[in-house]
Amino acid sequence: MTLLDRTHAIVVNWNGGDANLECVQSLLDCGLPESRIQFVDNGSTDGSLAAVTARFPGLAIQRNESNEGFARGANCGARAAMGQGAGALFFVNNDVRVDASTLAHLTAVLETHPEWGAIGPRVLFAGDRERVWSAGGMLAFGPNQTHLLGHGRPDGARYQHTVEVDYVPGCALLMTRESAKSVGLFDEGYFAYMEDVDLGLRLAQTQRASLCIGEVACEHTPSSATGGGYSPRRKYLNGLNTPRFLRAHPTVGRWLAFLCFDVLALPLVVLAAAPRGRLRGVLAKGLGIVHGLIGRKLNPRYLETGASWLW
Numbered sequence: 001m002t003l004l005d006r007t008h009a010i011v012v013n014w015n016g017g018d019a020n021l022e023c024v025q026s027l028l029d030c031g032l033p034e035s036r037i038q039f040v041d042n043g044s045t046d047g048s049l050a051a052v053t054a055r056f057p058g059l060a061i062q063r064n065e066s067n068e069g070f071a072r073g074a075n076c077g078a079r080a081a082m083g084q085g086a087g088a089l090f091f092v093n094n095d096v097r098v099d100a101s102t103l104a105h106l107t108a109v110l111e112t113h114p115e116w117g118a119i120g121p122r123v124l125f126a127g128d129r130e131r132v133w134s135a136g137g138m139l140a141f142g143p144n145q146t147h148l149l150g151h152g153r154p155d156g157a158r159y160q161h162t163v164e165v166d167y168v169p170g171c172a173l174l175m176t177r178e179s180a181k182s183v184g185l186f187d188e189g190y191f192a193y194m195e196d197v198d199l200g201l202r203l204a205q206t207q208r209a210s211l212c213i214g215e216v217a218c219e220h221t222p223s224s225a226t227g228g229g230y231s232p233r234r235k236y237l238n239g240l241n242t243p244r245f246l247r248a249h250p251t252v253g254r255w256l257a258f259l260c261f262d263v264l265a266l267p268l269v270v271l272a273a274a275p276r277g278r279l280r281g282v283l284a285k286g287l288g289i290v291h292g293l294i295g296r297k298l299n300p301r302y303l304e305t306g307a308s309w310l311w
Helices: 019-029 048-055 069-083 102-112 177-183 195-205 232-248 252-264 266-276 279-293
Strands: 007-013 037-042 060-064 088-093 096-098 118-125 128-134 137-139 146-148 162-165 172-176 210-220
Touching: 007 019, 007 048, 007 069, 007 102, 019 037, 019 048, 019 088, 019 096, 037 048, 037 069, 048 060, 060 069, 069 088, 069 177, 088 096, 088 102, 088 177, 102 118, 102 172, 102 210, 118 195, 128 210, 137 195, 172 177, 177 195, 195 210, 195 232, 232 252, 232 279, 252 266, 252 279, 266 279
Parallel strands: 007 037, 007 088, 037 060, 118 210
Antiparallel strands: 088 172, 096 210, 118 128, 118 172, 137 146, 162 210
């Protein structure tokens, strides 16, 4: 029995609409049976859970009564998978479509290198596969502490090989059961965003590397659950989670970067964002930073449409 035969996928949904159907179908095309796809619904109200269960009745469904966030939802699916004997966990955002050959390649690589912590494919923009969304993530001295390798650049040979990275983006991340048991799953305190960066650093602390396997790919519609790349809800969560990340993994350089790029530069960012229609996003990030610094615990209802004047 290969690792592929013992792999479960975990898909978290919150009002994901028809994107769920394409995501699940792509996993089936990778060779996974419905029974090894853990579909976690975070209290969706758009009918997406009913649509998924009608089309794919054999999925392993996990239902949450409310929006528990990506990290907690993903952990819910992972625990269910491990309870069913999963040897590997493939975390997939519901706005991702995985190429048919990708999962078999990833599991074969991880079977050869069980000492690795997490791996993932290169990620292309949905609808524009000529551009890279991510070829892995690296820590950086700059805004938000990290950057995605190759982000926005034309796809090509430079991104189509295996490279060690600081973290694998959680939109398409494969790890063994042993790694999950060794370092734990996602830190549920992040709700959404930065939980994959935190996981990469915890893996590195146990000498488990993270790698982008650029020879295979998936495509991604980024941040669709929170309204897109510069949406106020996404920027709020980025701001909220950064202080948590810094407290968990403190260095002088990281705190200095946060002070320079995320705090002191905020007035300049406001001036630059206003003419581009991004003012609410910047203000939301500033509010998130304040809430993060004072340790405010997120109530998921705060992210609902109309719960804040910013969204």
